Amino acid sequence: MSDRAVLLANLGSPASTEVADVRRYLNQFLMDPYVVDLPWPARRLLVGLILLLRPKQSAAAYASIWWEEGSPLVVISRRVQQALQAKLDMPVELAMRYGEPSIEKGLLALASREGVKEVLFMPQYPQFAASTVTTSIREAERVVAEHKLNIKLTVVPAFHDKPGYIDALVASAAPHLEQGFDHLLFSYHGLPERHLRKADPTGSHCLNYPDCCDRPSPAHATCYRAQCVSVTRAFTERMGLRDDQWSLAFQSRLGKDKWIEPYTEARVEELAEQGVKRLLVMCPAFVADCIETLEEIGDRAREQFIEAGGEELVLVPCLNDHPQWIDTLAQWCKTEPGAA
Numbered sequence: 001m002s003d004r005a006v007l008l009a010n011l012g013s014p015a016s017t018e019v020a021d022v023r024r025y026l027n028q029f030l031m032d033p034y035v036v037d038l039p040w041p042a043r044r045l046l047v048g049l050i051l052l053l054r055p056k057q058s059a060a061a062y063a064s065i066w067w068e069e070g071s072p073l074v075v076i077s078r079r080v081q082q083a084l085q086a087k088l089d090m091p092v093e094l095a096m097r098y099g100e101p102s103i104e105k106g107l108l109a110l111a112s113r114e115g116v117k118e119v120l121f122m123p124q125y126p127q128f129a130a131s132t133v134t135t136s137i138r139e140a141e142r143v144v145a146e147h148k149l150n151i152k153l154t155v156v157p158a159f160h161d162k163p164g165y166i167d168a169l170v171a172s173a174a175p176h177l178e179q180g181f182d183h184l185l186f187s188y189h190g191l192p193e194r195h196l197r198k199a200d201p202t203g204s205h206c207l208n209y210p211d212c213c214d215r216p217s218p219a220h221a222t223c224y225r226a227q228c229v230s231v232t233r234a235f236t237e238r239m240g241l242r243d244d245q246w247s248l249a250f251q252s253r254l255g256k257d258k259w260i261e262p263y264t265e266a267r268v269e270e271l272a273e274q275g276v277k278r279l280l281v282m283c284p285a286f287v288a289d290c291i292e293t294l295e296e297i298g299d300r301a302r303e304q305f306i307e308a309g310g311e312e313l314v315l316v317p318c319l320n321d322h323p324q325w326i327d328t329l330a331q332w333c334k335t336e337p338g339a340a
């Protein structure tokens, strides 16, 4: 038995589709200063306003995609944990940044296991964003410090450029592309432009040129947008797609700030108007299907596409528990983190 253990971390879901549970979840999520990055009084005020209407709308959206066993995101993540556990001679736990099972419970459970000296902390995000990766790492560090846990926390960074991730994406999506399509849309979760600028260590690269993501820069080490572009490029090159067969857009905008463009909603409508009949949509910012893929794309974008003249929108499933993805994760757990 190794002295290493693994903690998979994802974003999290409400405990149920009851409005009160969704409100509690949204409050915890949006009051995170890495997500709504305003000083506390302004954040409290803005989130208070969002919580007037959003919980009811989101509860209805969650209810439309909820499974008998629970939230798709949590159920799929649990399957991944179990499949990974079956391949490894080290304990594997699952944690969510918001809601349950919490990062605190996961770390305490692993630290109490006999012989565990190191926890490999694996945030399940291919691209870096402070609102996903940094906040998860800070929470894990807080738990280790607060409980004085005698473990080494080793973080596996965002894996957008790791061949194992791209290979698994190709293996899981290729059969869907082989069914034929008029256009392939890569729809990534969006981010406020401000988040991108804040993450730019040069202070002068991101969003300062129309083609910033195509110009090599040290800023790309923490640029969510550039990492989405590079995953898309790697995938389309591997699949041998021409540039006119695909496009890239960003979904899930919330609030009045400017978010990174183009927006998925606008692109879906444009594609239908341009005569695209069979549209495939991939969402590579998510490793597991969730409300953002199943409801926002699989239901709402599909309806919008058909109303605008399209015939069929096919949502390509996320990596979920695809065997090749599980093999990749297992390899990362056994080797040096981030090296595979």
Ligand SMILES: C=CC1=C(C)c2cc3[nH]c(cc4nc(cc5[nH]c(cc1n2)c(C)c5CCC(=O)O)C(CCC(=O)O)=C4C)c(C)c3C=C
Residues within 6 Å of the ligand: 011, 012, 013, 014, 026, 035, 036, 054, 058, 071, 073, 125, 129, 131, 132, 189, 190, 191, 192, 224, 252, 254, 285, 286, 289, 290, 291, 292
């Ligand atoms: C300011 C708001 C938000 C930022 C910034 C944000 C970044 C971000 N989120 C994900 C991944 C997921 N987000 C999910 C749900 C979700 N996201 C926001 C808002 C922001 N996300 C909200 C309010 C919600 C809840 C649903 C809703 O009311 O619309 C989920 C799915 C959760 C589930 O239970 O299924 C994921 C996963 C990324 C990758 C990201 C930054 C790049």
Ligand SMILES: [Fe+2]
Residues within 6 Å of the ligand: 189, 252
């Ligand atoms: Fe989100």
Ligand SMILES: [Fe+2]
Residues within 6 Å of the ligand: 205, 206, 207, 211, 212, 213, 214, 223, 225, 226
């Ligand atoms: Fe860029």
